[in-house]
Amino acid sequence: MANSLNLNIDRSSPVPLYHQVVQGIENAIHDGTLVPGSKLENEIDLAAAMNLSRPTMRKAMDELVRAGLLVRKRGVGTQVVASQVRRPLELSSLFDDLSANGGKPTTDVLTFSHHEADPAILEKLGLAKGASVYHFTRLRLVDGKPLALMENWVRDDIVEIDEAGLADHGLYGILRNGGVNFRLAQQRIGAMIANDYQAPLLETTPGAALVTMERTAVDDTGRMVETGRHVYRADQYSFEMTLVQR
Amino acid sequence: MANSLNLNIDRSSPVPLYHQVVQGIENAIHDGTLVPGSKLENEIDLAAAMNLSRPTMRKAMDELVRAGLLVRKRGVGTQVVASQVRRPLELSSLFDDLSANGGKPTTDVLTFSHHEADPAILEKLGLAKGASVYHFTRLRLVDGKPLALMENWVRDDIVEIDEAGLADHGLYGILRNGGVNFRLAQQRIGAMIANDYQAPLLETTPGAALVTMERTAVDDTGRMVETGRHVYRADQYSFEMTLVQR
DNA sequence: GCAATTACTTTGTCCTGACAATAGGATGAT
DNA sequence: ATCATCCTATTGTCAGGACAAAGTAATTGC
Numbered sequence: 001m002a003n004s005l006n007l008n009i010d011r012s013s014p015v016p017l018y019h020q021v022v023q024g025i026e027n028a029i030h031d032g033t034l035v036p037g038s039k040l041e042n043e044i045d046l047a048a049a050m051n052l053s054r055p056t057m058r059k060a061m062d063e064l065v066r067a068g069l070l071v072r073k074r075g076v077g078t079q080v081v082a083s084q085v086r087r088p089l090e091l092s093s094l095f096d097d098l099s100a101n102g103g104k105p106t107t108d109v110l111t112f113s114h115h116e117a118d119p120a121i122l123e124k125l126g127l128a129k130g131a132s133v134y135h136f137t138r139l140r141l142v143d144g145k146p147l148a149l150m151e152n153w154v155r156d157d158i159v160e161i162d163e164a165g166l167a168d169h170g171l172y173g174i175l176r177n178g179g180v181n182f183r184l185a186q187q188r189i190g191a192m193i194a195n196d197y198q199a200p201l202l203e204t205t206p207g208a209a210l211v212t213m214e215r216t217a218v219d220d221t222g223r224m225v226e227t228g229r230h231v232y233r234a235d236q237y238s239f240e241m242t243l244v245q246r
Numbered sequence: 247m248a249n250s251l252n253l254n255i256d257r258s259s260p261v262p263l264y265h266q267v268v269q270g271i272e273n274a275i276h277d278g279t280l281v282p283g284s285k286l287e288n289e290i291d292l293a294a295a296m297n298l299s300r301p302t303m304r305k306a307m308d309e310l311v312r313a314g315l316l317v318r319k320r321g322v323g324t325q326v327v328a329s330q331v332r333r334p335l336e337l338s339s340l341f342d343d344l345s346a347n348g349g350k351p352t353t354d355v356l357t358f359s360h361h362e363a364d365p366a367i368l369e370k371l372g373l374a375k376g377a378s379v380y381h382f383t384r385l386r387l388v389d390g391k392p393l394a395l396m397e398n399w400v401r402d403d404i405v406e407i408d409e410a411g412l413a414d415h416g417l418y419g420i421l422r423n424g425g426v427n428f429r430l431a432q433q434r435i436g437a438m439i440a441n442d443y444q445a446p447l448l449e450t451t452p453g454a455a456l457v458t459m460e461r462t463a464v465d466d467t468g469r470m471v472e473t474g475r476h477v478y479r480a481d482q483y484s485f486e487m488t489l490v491q492r
Numbered sequence: 493g494c495a496a497t498t499a500c501t502t503t504g505t506c507c508t509g510a511c512a513a514t515a516g517g518a519t520g521a522t
Numbered sequence: 523a524t525c526a527t528c529c530t531a532t533t534g535t536c537a538g539g540a541c542a543a544a545g546t547a548a549t550t551g552c
Contacts, residue, residue: 075545191437238436
């Protein structure tokens with residue numbers, strides 16, 4: 001039952017050793033080399049087999065446990081977790097909500113303006129009274145069919161944004177290019193009924209179910225850079241995630 | 247700006263040192279000793295000040311970074327993240343969705359049965375054809391007002407469940423008592439419109455917005471123990487989370 | 493034969509030490 | 523004065539070792 005799992009570790013690569021191990025095991029699980037339910041060799045031997053130290057091996061396994069692919073039990077060993085539970089959107093997808101679903105996503109910019117922020121937005125972005133923000137609404141389509149209506153506010157003291165760039169590179173593309181490194185985001189997911197404004201844009205009827213998502217993103221210097229409110233057609237979108245009990 | 251942060255580390259305590267540090271810093275942030283935006287001392291000095299090794303201190307900080315309370319930058323230092331972004335439900339709340347909101351949560355068991363599982367449930371729980379499951383629906387109320395309608399299926403080869411116990415101890419209470427250690431869960435959040443069955447139970451009207459949540463929970467041996475579908479009144483509930491970019 | 497004890501395996505925690513990579517400021521040359 | 527270069531502070535990665543705790547299996551005593 002103990003799978004030996006031969007991985008190639010490239011010590012000259014710039015990618016950290018523990019991350020190479022993470023990817024290696026991930027791949028092994030995906031392509032069936034590591035069967036769900038099977039037990040891995042113990043940390044010491046595994047580390048020795050790859051010429052790594054135990055802390056390095058452990059750090060790799062830590063990540064996989066956090067990701068929900070492995071399960072450890074003291075005195076027993078480490079197991080590949082039951083299949084079925086796939087790698088979901090997961091936390092890492094701080095940006096680019098979709099695009100993985102196969103279809104071709106496109107975006108229409110509906111409105112674009114640059115004006116003084118109202119109090120609610122000032123608070124959400126932690127700005128001083130009188131500060132200005134970019135404000136725009138966009139329609140996200142997949143294969144030409146409307147999926148989401150997105151309204152965003154972005155502080156204007158970091159990157160300059162114009163309508164054309166927004167359409168071409170996307171919001172996060174512009175911000176990343178402008179040197180913004182996002183670190184975390186707070187997000188709230190709920191539901192509402194499509195109103196008369198939203199319904200025609202999303203090609204549905206007033207009263208249809210919508211998934212709502214509000215998000216505020218923070219960069220690595222602690223500034224709240226962007227906040228927004230998105231609504232998705234409930235029949236075409238839902239949020240998947242894997243929760244890990246530490 | 248460098249906060250010294252005097253923490254008491256109890257080396258005789260059974261709780262790991264790194265976890266004591268995590269709690270200490272968490273508290274310091276909460277009660278204002280550590281101001282958002284302020285810089286911490288560097289890892290080496292902090293570790294030395296508490297008579298800890300750097301790896302131990304780092305492990306503690308790792309957790310706080312993952313939780314979104316701290317932000318690290320190589321060559322620069324570690325910062326307390328901007329306020330506003332509070333500790334949300336977060337991953338740890340695999341169970342006990344609410345109860346923190348102040349009100350008194352109660353639960354009514356509406357239906358309870360034990361029968362052969364249909365194919366969809368068999369697949370979700372990874373059971374063989376012909377296996378039986380517990381199936382029940384519950385109404386969750388806060389301060390007597392209905393909040394959520396919950397329908398669950400639980401495999402019957404681990405713990406015996408009866409209606410009275412369910413009402414008294416809750417589903418996760420029973421399972422934990424029965425020796426089930428949950429490790430992870432896959433969850434999907436979406437939206438729908440209240441139908442004629444749901445509306446009166448939730449004391450709302452057909453057509454009202456509902457948040458839907460489907461979840462399958464896996465224990466530490468890799469078994470899928472429980473799956474369920476919950477609907478919440480959208481005007482009273484939403485899912486909050488913090489996403490961390492690693 | 494059965495139960496309590498012991499031994500062993502494996503993960504969990506912690507330590508010391510070292511060097512690399514990056515960001516930012518200080519320094520120096522032009 | 524301005525720009526390129528060097529230096530320093532700080533986090534990122536990695537090694538090797540040691541002991542504790544928990545779960546499992548084997549052994550022993552009755």
